[in-house]
Amino acid sequence: MACLAGAAASGCKRDPRPLRRVRVTFLPHYILAPVYLASELGFFEQAGIELLVHEVASATQMAPLLAAGTVDVAFSGAIPSMLNAAAKGARIRIVCARETAIPGCIHEVHGYRKSFPEGFHRAAELRGKRISVTAPTSLSAFLLDVLLESAGLGASDVHLLTMPLSESAPALAAGRIDAVLDRDMGLSSPDIIPGPSVAELLPGFQYNFILFGDALLQNDVSAGAGFLAAYLRGVGEFRAGKKPRALQQLAAGSGLAAAGPGPVCLDRLSENGQVDRMSVQRVIDWSSRKKFLVRPIDAAEVIDGRFAEEAQRLNGAQHRLNGGQLP
Amino acid sequence: MKRLVWALWLPLLALAAWQIASGAGVLNPLFFPAPSALANSAVRLIKSGELLRNAAATLGRTAAGFLIGSAAGLGIGLLMGGIQGVRKSLQPMVGALNATPKMSLLPVLMLLLGVGEAAPITLIALGSMVIVSLHTFDAVEQIRPIWVEIAINYGANRGALFARVYLPACLPRVFTGLRLALANALVIAVACELINPSTGLGSMIWLSWQTFSTDRLWIALLATALIGGVLHEGLRQLEKRIVPWQAAHFE
Amino acid sequence: MRCSHVSVSFGSGAAEIRALHDVSFDAREGEFLSVIGPSGCGKTTLLRTVANLIPPTGGTIERVPGERILLVFQEDSLFPWMTALDNAVFGLEMQKAGAGWREAAARELLDRFGLKGREGAYPHQLSVGMKQRVAVIRCFLSNPAVMLMDEPFAALDAQTRLALQQELLALWEPNRKTVIFVTHDIEEAILLSDRILVLSGPPGTVIDELPVPFARPRHASLTLEEEFLELKRRIWAKLGSARMESVVP
Numbered sequence A: 001m002a003c004l005a006g007a008a009a010s011g012c013k014r015d016p017r018p019l020r021r022v023r024v025t026f027l028p029h030y031i032l033a034p035v036y037l038a039s040e041l042g043f044f045e046q047a048g049i050e051l052l053v054h055e056v057a058s059a060t061q062m063a064p065l066l067a068a069g070t071v072d073v074a075f076s077g078a079i080p081s082m083l084n085a086a087a088k089g090a091r092i093r094i095v096c097a098r099e100t101a102i103p104g105c106i107h108e109v110h111g112y113r114k115s116f117p118e119g120f121h122r123a124a125e126l127r128g129k130r131i132s133v134t135a136p137t138s139l140s141a142f143l144l145d146v147l148l149e150s151a152g153l154g155a156s157d158v159h160l161l162t163m164p165l166s167e168s169a170p171a172l173a174a175g176r177i178d179a180v181l182d183r184d185m186g187l188s189s190p191d192i193i194p195g196p197s198v199a200e201l202l203p204g205f206q207y208n209f210i211l212f213g214d215a216l217l218q219n220d221v222s223a224g225a226g227f228l229a230a231y232l233r234g235v236g237e238f239r240a241g242k243k244p245r246a247l248q249q250l251a252a253g254s255g256l257a258a259a260g261p262g263p264v265c266l267d268r269l270s271e272n273g274q275v276d277r278m279s280v281q282r283v284i285d286w287s288s289r290k291k292f293l294v295r296p297i298d299a300a301e302v303i304d305g306r307f308a309e310e311a312q313r314l315n316g317a318q319h320r321l322n323g324g325q326l327p
Numbered sequence B: 001m002k003r004l005v006w007a008l009w010l011p012l013l014a015l016a017a018w019q020i021a022s023g024a025g026v027l028n029p030l031f032f033p034a035p036s037a038l039a040n041s042a043v044r045l046i047k048s049g050e051l052l053r054n055a056a057a058t059l060g061r062t063a064a065g066f067l068i069g070s071a072a073g074l075g076i077g078l079l080m081g082g083i084q085g086v087r088k089s090l091q092p093m094v095g096a097l098n099a100t101p102k103m104s105l106l107p108v109l110m111l112l113l114g115v116g117e118a119a120p121i122t123l124i125a126l127g128s129m130v131i132v133s134l135h136t137f138d139a140v141e142q143i144r145p146i147w148v149e150i151a152i153n154y155g156a157n158r159g160a161l162f163a164r165v166y167l168p169a170c171l172p173r174v175f176t177g178l179r180l181a182l183a184n185a186l187v188i189a190v191a192c193e194l195i196n197p198s199t200g201l202g203s204m205i206w207l208s209w210q211t212f213s214t215d216r217l218w219i220a221l222l223a224t225a226l227i228g229g230v231l232h233e234g235l236r237q238l239e240k241r242i243v244p245w246q247a248a249h250f251e
Numbered sequence C: 001m002r003c004s005h006v007s008v009s010f011g012s013g014a015a016e017i018r019a020l021h022d023v024s025f026d027a028r029e030g031e032f033l034s035v036i037g038p039s040g041c042g043k044t045t046l047l048r049t050v051a052n053l054i055p056p057t058g059g060t061i062e063r064v065p066g067e068r069i070l071l072v073f074q075e076d077s078l079f080p081w082m083t084a085l086d087n088a089v090f091g092l093e094m095q096k097a098g099a100g101w102r103e104a105a106a107r108e109l110l111d112r113f114g115l116k117g118r119e120g121a122y123p124h125q126l127s128v129g130m131k132q133r134v135a136v137i138r139c140f141l142s143n144p145a146v147m148l149m150d151e152p153f154a155a156l157d158a159q160t161r162l163a164l165q166q167e168l169l170a171l172w173e174p175n176r177k178t179v180i181f182v183t184h185d186i187e188e189a190i191l192l193s194d195r196i197l198v199l200s201g202p203p204g205t206v207i208d209e210l211p212v213p214f215a216r217p218r219h220a221s222l223t224l225e226e227e228f229l230e231l232k233r234r235i236w237a238k239l240g241s242a243r244m245e246s247v248v249p
Helices: A005-012 A030-040 A059-067 A080-087 A139-150 A165-173 A214-218 A221-239 A247-253 A277-289 A306-321 B002-023 B035-047 B050-082 B084-099 B102-113 B118-141 B145-153 B158-195 B201-210 B214-242 B244-250 C043-050 C084-088 C090-094 C099-112 C128-141 C158-172 C186-192 C220-224 C226-247
Strands: A020-026 A049-055 A073-076 A093-100 A108-112 A130-133 A159-162 A179-182 A192-194 A206-212 C002-010 C017-026 C032-036 C058-062 C069-072 C146-150 C178-183 C195-200 C205-211
Touching: A020 A030, A020 A059, A020 A221, A030 A221, A030 A247, A049 A221, A059 A073, A059 A080, A059 B201, A080 A277, A080 B201, A093 A221, A093 A306, A108 A165, A130 A139, A130 A165, A139 A179, A139 A277, A165 A179, A165 B102, A206 A221, A206 A277, A214 A221, A221 A306, B002 B035, B035 B050, B035 B214, B050 B084, B050 B118, B050 B158, B050 B201, B050 B214, B084 B118, B102 B118, B102 B158, B118 B158, B145 B158, B145 C069, B158 B201, B158 B214, B158 B244, B158 C090, B201 B214, B214 B244, C002 C043, C017 C043, C017 C058, C017 C205, C032 C043, C032 C186, C043 C069, C043 C146, C043 C178, C069 C128, C084 C090, C084 C099, C084 C128, C090 C099, C090 C128, C099 C128, C128 C146, C128 C158, C158 C186, C158 C220, C178 C186, C186 C220, C186 C226, C195 C226, C205 C226, C220 C226
Parallel strands: A020 A049, A020 A073, A130 A159, A130 A179, C032 C178, C032 C195, C069 C146, C146 C178
Antiparallel strands: A073 A206, A093 A206, A108 A179, A108 A192, C002 C017, C002 C058, C195 C205
16 A cells, blocks of 8 residues: 555645545556546545555456455446455445446457458457457456457357457467457557457447445445545546646556557546446346356446435535636 | 375364354455355366366366476486586576576467467476476486496496486485476466466466455365375375385485 | 505696505405505505506506406495395396395395394485495405405494404405405404505505414404504504604605
């Protein structure tokens, strides 16, 4: 756990009034810029929150940390590890939406040029190809299934391989595999070409969220809402063009060091945090079909919308307080 | 029988303590399902064939890599021990390779050999080769000149010298190398499966984390430990047969 | 077996170490010859030169062609990977003697010298005395023309040494093969041998040659008799003056 760099100047060192410690976990990635902005601009401190960050190297590490109460907040997708932990009775709830699928902006499919001599335009061209995903449980595996389904293909029509993105990118550039489905291919090679868009098949699909653990769920809504309000203010600032000082560092962490932060599709960031039940249910149903869950669950069981609602109310009040100007 | 009791009382005691702690609600069942619950899952996983299939996959990779690597290591170690030029050329490289974390080579091997079984088996073989060759080389170095002098004095020819002196003089250390290499082979096999999951116990462990299936996680972990223990003991038994003078030290 | 003007040195130039200088003697067939001298005087080098393990840098060694010369070492020289029995028959095995016969012969000697029931034991399971017994038996079973023994009992306690000296004589007397026995123990030399070469050094040179007149078989009680003590005093004086000479050239 470390005090966030931006907060070090104000919140972490001096302690004029008791701050509530909130421990968060995430995979370092530039899409977390709003968290860093909110921290650097003192939004968390204003909400009475001291932020402690526990970075992890793999998304699957977050569910155990959240379920065990080692952290209070996880920035994660609705991935099977989270869903199954909830299905098994862990107090974990999806409280805020972060990202919505926009064509060209999320996990899209990329191909090896020589494997697609006619060009890579339709999902049907994946038949018989070697495709890698980071995990059979990952969001990219879900999206690949959606893509294959759209072409009337099944899992048996392709060779599915599992490898980390750090290996799949060079493997694709070398032609060891034919296609990769993952976010932000951090590799620019003339031999790698984009394929058909998955996002077009999933209009309005939310794929990244904020999840709370027991500590914030048990308290009255205000603490959790204060946290989300600060985060959503950070989103507003980011969409308005502000960049956190830590962005360069984040870009390096997300494998984009060479190209810089790149064109971030800002519209994909949710401004109100309202969770779409259908998006979560879709992943639940898929996970259930794949036997990743001990029991089928209803999305309503794992969503708690009160915090985002209250956060919006808080930010609305703040907005009025500042005479209609964003702070 | 007595040995079995000595070997098992501690793990069984730990399992019993675990069961009692689970019953008393001390352990969070989300992370530490009671051993009785694990036993049920284990029966289910064995019946469905999943556990045995994965154990067989891990064992297959371990055995293939270990056998190839050990044979190569034995040859290289003997050459290093016997021929100055080979020793001078290879020793620094083998030493450096020994200190290299083998897992860091996996991506490179995958680029060279593709995404199939070749890369992990090569990596396991490499790990075994390094350990066995260093121990074999060491064994040749440790041969006391007096043994060779006596054998020659008593009229041993080259064949007898190799079969009755060099070979048996080397065997104890070679076996130490083999035991270390076998454990290391299993570690690399499981680590490869954790990084590039396909089949095997490592993949099972990895997939269990992906889906928060702690019961399967524990079963895969315990199965890995069990295989490690059985392999170690198996090699010890073989060593007792082949190197009885050394085994007598252990009794 | 005859040595004439044998010299041995190691290294060359300034770093040259002269181990033996102009050593001449002969070992008669069936004779028990002891070589005695202070530590570091080159006794072991002499033995290894005779055994053809070290080439002489000067002089000649005449050996009877085809005769086998075997060494018994001071240090632990058994093969750790062989049982007492396998160690004992190693020489016979190399001579391709029949397995049945060689085992029977070895068992008989092992039984006789206190190793009954220990035939299957590995060297690390045997006492120092037992190990040296096996090493001596290994040599005798091989039946060489000449046996070279390099302080084989030096590492033993007094009691065990006395026992092994008697056992060695019991083994040797029936067949009386040539033995060259190196020791720094004067009593041992007198008790065992027909003749004693006194060496001084380094570099090792023969300073005296003394016949031992006592009749065989000999017993330990011999060491208390006046003539024995007289001979012991004489050798002692020789070794003493040799030591003086080496200090004051």
